[in-house]
Every structure is written in C-alpha cells, then in structure tokens.
Amino acid sequence: MDDASAFSDLTPDDSEERAGASAGEARTARQLAMLQELAEIGMQMARAVRDEALARAEAAIEDAAASRRPSPFGGGDLGLVYSRIARAVRQTLALETRLAEGIETAKFEQRRAHVAAVRSAFQERQDEVRDYVAEAIEAEAAEKGTPEKEIERLLDDLDERLEVGDYDEVLPNLPIGDLVERICADLGVTPDWSLWESEDWAIEYEKSLPPFGGNIGADRWRHLEAADPPPPEATGPPPDSG
Numbered sequence: 001m002d003d004a005s006a007f008s009d010l011t012p013d014d015s016e017e018r019a020g021a022s023a024g025e026a027r028t029a030r031q032l033a034m035l036q037e038l039a040e041i042g043m044q045m046a047r048a049v050r051d052e053a054l055a056r057a058e059a060a061i062e063d064a065a066a067s068r069r070p071s072p073f074g075g076g077d078l079g080l081v082y083s084r085i086a087r088a089v090r091q092t093l094a095l096e097t098r099l100a101e102g103i104e105t106a107k108f109e110q111r112r113a114h115v116a117a118v119r120s121a122f123q124e125r126q127d128e129v130r131d132y133v134a135e136a137i138e139a140e141a142a143e144k145g146t147p148e149k150e151i152e153r154l155l156d157d158l159d160e161r162l163e164v165g166d167y168d169e170v171l172p173n174l175p176i177g178d179l180v181e182r183i184c185a186d187l188g189v190t191p192d193w194s195l196w197e198s199e200d201w202a203i204e205y206e207k208s209l210p211p212f213g214g215n216i217g218a219d220r221w222r223h224l225e226a227a228d229p230p231p232p233e234a235t236g237p238p239p240d241s242g
C-alpha cells in the first residue's frame with residue numbers, strides 16, 4: 001500500500017454515491033414542497049366548505065328561500081364534499097410524513113455506512129502495521145536466537161498496545177514507516193529495514209532520513225531518483241585533411 005497518502009485516502013471513494021444522494025435529496029425536497037402545497041390547498045378548500053355550510057345555515061334561519069341561492073359547490077351535499085376533501089388532506093399528510101421519515105432513514109443509513117467504512121479502513125491499516133512490526137520482532141529474534149517465550153511476550157505486548165488504542169491518535173495519518181519505527185522502539189525492537197526494501201512505504205521512510213542514516217540506504221534511493229546524465233555531445237566526421 002502506498003504510504004504517501006493520509007488515512008482519508010483509505011476510506012472508499014463515495015463521491016459518486018454522495019452526488020446521487022444529493023440529487024435524491026433535492027428530488028425528495030421538491031416532492032415534500034409539492035405535498036405541503038397540496039395539503040394547504042386542501043385545507044383552503046375545507047375552509048371554503050365550512051364557510052359555505054355556515055352561510056347556508058345562517059341564511060336558512062333568516063329566510064328559507066335563501067338556502068337555495070347559487071353556491072360555488074352546486075347543490076351537492078356539503079358534508080360529503082367536506083368528507084372527501086378531509087380524506088384527501090389526510091392522505092397527503094400521511095404521504096408527507098412517510099417521505100420525511102424516508103429522508104431521515106436514508107441519512108441515518110448513509111452515516112452508518114460512512115462510519116463502517118472508516119472503521120474498516122482503520123482496522124485494515126492497523127492490521128497492516130501490526131504485521132510489519134511482528135515481522136520485525138520475529139526477524140530480530142531469529143538473528144539473536146531469542147527464546148520462543150520472549151517472542152510470544154513481545155507479540156502479546158504488541159497486540160495489547162493496539163487493542164487498548166495506544167496508537168489510535170497517530171495511526172490514521174502517521175506514515176507506516178514512522179509507525180513501525182515508533183512501535184518497535186516502544187517494544188525495544190530494532191527493525192531491520194532491509195526486510196521491506198521493495199516496499200514503497202519503507203523506501204519513503206528511508207529517504208526521509210539523513211544520508212547514510214538508514215539500513216537500506218537513503219542515499220541509494222536518492223541516487224536512483226537523480227536525473228539521467230545528459231547524452232554525450234554529438235561529434236561530426238573528422239575534418240577533411242585535403
């Protein structure tokens with residue numbers, strides 16, 4: 001894994017998913033606005049029916065003939081008209097509620113998926129660093145003839161430090177080489193960097209050290225990065241002696 005990037009690069013790229021979610025949220029917001037407008041229109045109609053019913057009742061008390069005056073609702077049963085409008089408003093409000101709940105559910109699921117992705121990336125990075133440190137422990141033990149019990153103690157110490165979160169604050173962003181160096185130092189282990197001389201993260205770590213300060217030769221990697229020597233100057237044919 002290239003260690004030149006920060007921990008955020010380990011998190012899966014969900015830019016397209018976020019763009020789709022934003023478009024979906026905008027569409028849902030428009031639908032909610034339409035439902036709210038429909039509900040308000042329904043309420044206006046219900047108020048109009050109420051006013052008409054009250055007006056008819058008052059007119060009937062004053063003059064029975066007035067109850068037959070022209071009505072914007074025709075001669076229909078106002079109770080039935082009101083009932084239908086009320087049912088339409090209730091259905092609109094119920095749909096609005098379901099839509100709003102769907103938005104909250106989608107946001108919750110999106111946040112949960114993001115947290116899961118970050119945790120997965122963190123665990124993957126921690127496991128990777130743990131494997132490198134364990135490799136350093138076992139390599140030094142093989143070279144020194146360390147007893148098996150001491151190797152197990154060091155590995156248990158390593159696992160315990162990672163489990164209790166001793167490096168949680170630095171593990172996300174600190175380069176892998178620095179993490180390996182720091183954890184090994186805490187365990188009293190001197191890592192043999194030649195174990196990872198083909199690993200990009202180890203090369204980057206060694207290049208960050210002063211010349212001749214690393215085990216795999218920072219000067220050697222700088223030399224490889226040096227610009228190619230210029231081509232030799234072209235030489236023409238020897239001058240004509242005649």
